[in-house]
Amino acid sequence: MGEIIKVGMADLKVTKYPNSLTTLGLGSCVGICLYDKKTKNIGMAHIMLPSSKQIRNNQNKYKFADTALVLMIEEMKKKGTIPRNLVAKIAGGAKMFNFNSMSESMNVGQRNSEAVRELLKLLKIKLIADDCGGNFGRTIVFDSENGGLQIKTIGHGIETI
């Protein structure tokens, strides 16, 4: 068994077999996981917002889906990954509070997951598993052995996608 490396909020990590990556208590943020089965390189980003554009406080590139995803692919390339071998799994994007107003900022979870799906399509990375939405938090563990993504919740069970 390798090491389990923690990915914090607005953070990203790239590693390879036999290590795994985890992020704890994902809410409206989205965990983007990339897997390269040829090299068994894995990457995980914990993004908070859909886009770095039109935001003044955008120094932290790991905070946004657009900039984090590009950086993660660059990091994986350095470890020998060819981008066309990558597949993606995503989780998170929950709506933690049952706001009745549908104002934009209130539904940032959904905006996050939609932005990530669009970006993956744009970068031609196949999304093979998607566990987003709901009103609950998720802890995720990404295994480099087979690219399995384990999702733990409170009151909604444990599953691997």
Next chain:
Amino acid sequence: MSDSIEFLNGIVLDVLKEIGNIGAGNAATSLAKMLNKKIDMDVPQVKLLEFKDVPSLIGGEENLIIGIYFNLEGDLTGSFMFLLDKESALGLLNMIMPMEFTEFDEMCNSALKEIGNILSGAYISSLASLTNLEISISVPFISYDMAGAILSVPAIQFGMVSDNVLIVENNFFEDNKFDSIKGYFLLVPDLDSYDTLLKSLGV
């Protein structure tokens, strides 16, 4: 005009701390009135923290907590949260209702929402009277989940402005009892409201 609260200097931070102090004091007074019991409190700890360090203050990202969320409305917009860990929430419920609670049901949720409403209302009204601003809070929204997941909501809203948050840690005690109720208030004004807030305080 400041772009973010990273620019907060010592004086501004002291003013915000003092607001936290007074707000928490008023909240404790309302709790005492509601319960008709003597409620003591420690001097509140007011901290300016990075969002990523907030979950560890409340027992780690996966720790189960209760989050009660309000929108701020009026001259100051943004959000306000009251956070409790499970033990403190059960302790608070047991103070209010003469039965032993061990798990949360619908009744507990509405009782906690109401307590959160009273405490947060007291906090915000002292902020309003100190600043001479019209500020009100929305109806409460509650969530019982992992600390990291609950905190992602204000962290994202605030992520557009800054990575730091003003957090007030408050310990309430019922007279002659050792078990304290530990609650946290999070004040998360929108970017424009920061300027409004600081201007109204003359800093």
